[in-house]
Ligand SMILES: Nc1c(NC[C@H](O)[C@H](O)[C@H](O)CO)[nH]c(=O)[nH]c1=O
């Protein structure tokens with residue numbers, strides 16, 4: 001009999017940390033709203049959710065790392081919005097955020113979810129923050145619940 005491991009979407013009893021970038025807050029605030037709505041609707045108690053604000057996406061990995069290594073959380077969600085400008089700065093911010101967030105997950109063994117929009121335009125960001133292309137914050141929250149439960153299952 002083949003064993004299949006997959007995480008369910010029951011959030012009851014989970015503790016979740018959220019790190020959100022303040023840069024482009026008119027978008028990241030909507031991502032946070034979506035994430036909090038998804039966590040609540042999947043049973044995560046709002047008293048079990050901690051939110052940390054950082055200046056921008058480049059700072060997400062450090063605080064995600066502190067949360068993950070604190071061992072207080074079943075999952076950490078990072079939320080940010082990086083919108084391409086006129087210089088290569090976009091590439092550096094996106095690459096370092098992604099690398100740092102992934103490295104934190106692998107080093108800590110705690111799911112650290114990449115909920116960072118990396119778009120070429122404000123319109124693309126708006127579409128992914130609760131309009132025609134959904135809400136990346138919601139998606140990140142459900143991924144966090146699934147991964148937290150998957151980890152619990154495998155580690156039993
Ligand atoms: N341009 C964007 C930034 N830039 C700021 C960096 O994230 C960082 O806070 C700064 O370089 C100081 O270390 N951040 C975003 O989140 N989104 C952007 O579009």
Ligand SMILES: CC(=O)[C@@H](O)COP(=O)(O)O
Nearest residue numbers: 083084085086087089090
């Ligand atoms: C993604 C960014 O850092 C960007 O907003 C900066 O804009 P610019 O490249 O025009 O300085």
